[in-house]
Amino acid sequence: MTQSHAPPLPSPKERRRLREAKSLSQADVADKMGVTRETVRSWETGRTTPRGSKREAYVELLTAQDPATTSAETEDRTGVEAEAEAEVTARQEPYTEAEPESNVEAEAEAEADSDEEPAPPPPALTPPQAFDALYAFCTPALVRQTYLLTGRRELARESVERAFQLAWHRWPEVAVDRDPAGWVRATAYEYALSPWHxxxxxxxxxxxxxxxxxxxxxxxxxxKLPPMYRRTLLLYDGVGLDLPETAAETEASTPAAANRLLHAREAVAERLPELAAPDELHRRLTVLAATERLRAAKPRSVRYGSEHRARTWTRAAIAFTVLLIGATSLTLRTAPDHYEPPMAPGATIRGVPPRAASGPLSDEQLELHAFLKSQTVSGPERLVPEAR
Structure with a gap:
């Protein structure tokens, strides 16, 4: 039985170049291949290689177009992005931030390619166990990165703890995210670079x-770099993300991220010419972050802090709602239930004739006056007028 000749697999550096030439991210390749993004990253760094049917599908995906066409598309890119990508060389994974593919995962993929019965899946972790595993994996590198971003040790620890507290508060959302470490990293960076500090x-x-x-x-x-330039440089030359991923995490377009990266490198090289090479800059950033003794809280304390913070805000919201309801009820109780027009101020009236003063009595009035006076002398009887 003859075996078909396996297609030639490009070198790790060429794999990344071909993927970026097609404007594909590692997540896009992972979706098309049916593997995780960490597996694609390990293929591009040369730590592992695809086997069997996945190897053929991976080669076909990378070389689907004519190499001459791919070269032409690469030359047609914007000058800024092409220059930024040309400066990047094969480098080590920074700060242990990359998630290396375990031997168990590689063996599982090899067994799946050979049509053998796959190994049983590992037991599912409980939410606290999964959170603790993510915290233990990401915290050491993330605290050092945040220190480089801010230059403050306490703020770096606080930013990472606050990011994980928010992650635990939204754990159902974070647990199903395609990149939980990236979610926490973006949250920590946003908190650390807040101008309110x-x-x-x-x-x-x-x-x-x-x-x-x-x-x-x-x-x-x-x-001294602007915050967004600093963040872009740290993500690309420190963490090791590619341009599309860096642009997505900084909420910018790929050409804008390339511009920020180039300007940040020029500013660093102007002050420190020995760091003009990206590899040397990456090495120095790694050494600078590793020299600081930065420790974070225990994962259990972070989870308790998140729950305590949520309870406090919930009670404050309930108290504010009760106070608002009480104030509204008191207002409805004491407010008038009908309209009362205001009393108009007095005004001076002109043109009314003056009241006439009493003058002398006439003869008839004098006679009546005398008669009435004579009738009241004999007693207090009530006078009854009589007709005359």
Whole structure:
């Protein structure tokens, strides 16, 4: 029985170039191949290679177009993006942020390709166990990255803890996310770069800089970059994301992310010429982050803090609602139930004739007056008028 010749597999660097030439992200390739994004990342870094039918499908996906057409499309890209991608070389996975593919996963894929019975799936984790696993995996690298982003140790720890508290509060949403680590990373970066921190009293006092002079110079240059340039440079040259993923996480277009990346590299190279090479910049950022002894709270404390915070806000909302209902009831009780027009102010009236004063009595009035006076002398009887 003859076996078909396996198609040639491009080199790891060429795999990434072919994928980006087709404007595909690692998540798009993972969806088409039916694998995880971490598996595609391990293929592009050369740690693992696809086997069997997945190898043929992966090669066909990368080389579906003519190489000459692919080269022409690469030359037609914008000059900014092409220049940014040309500067990126094969580099190590930073800060242990990348999620390496385990041997168990690779063996499971090999068994699936060979049409053998797959191994039974591992037992499902409870929500606290899954959260603790994600926290233990992401926290060490994420705290160091946030320190590079802010230059403040306490703020870095607080940002990561607040991000995981929010993740636990929204765990049903985060648990089904395609990249939970990216969700938490984006939340921590947003909190760390919030401009409201400058109003806090402790923000007015600078923290102790790194002990090494070279590290101090690099951190000083890095912190003088605009926040979005700093974040883009950290994601691309620090975390190791590609341009589409960096643009998506920073909520920008790919050309805009490439522009920010180039300007950030130029600013760093202008102050520190020895860091003009991306590989050297990546290495120095890794060393600078690794020299700081940054510790975070235990995952159980983070989960308890999230639940306590949720209870506090819930009680505050209930108390505010009760107060609002009471104020409304009191207003309805004491408010008038009909319209009362206001009393108009007095006004001066002109043109009314003056009241005439009493003058002398006539003869008839004098006679009547005398008669009435004579009748009342004999007693207090009531006078009854008589007709005359």
């Amino acid at each position: 400058r109003l806090r009293p402790r923000h007015r006092h600078p923290e102790a800089p790194p002990a090494d002079a070279a590290d101090r110079a690099l951190l000083d240059v890095f912190l």
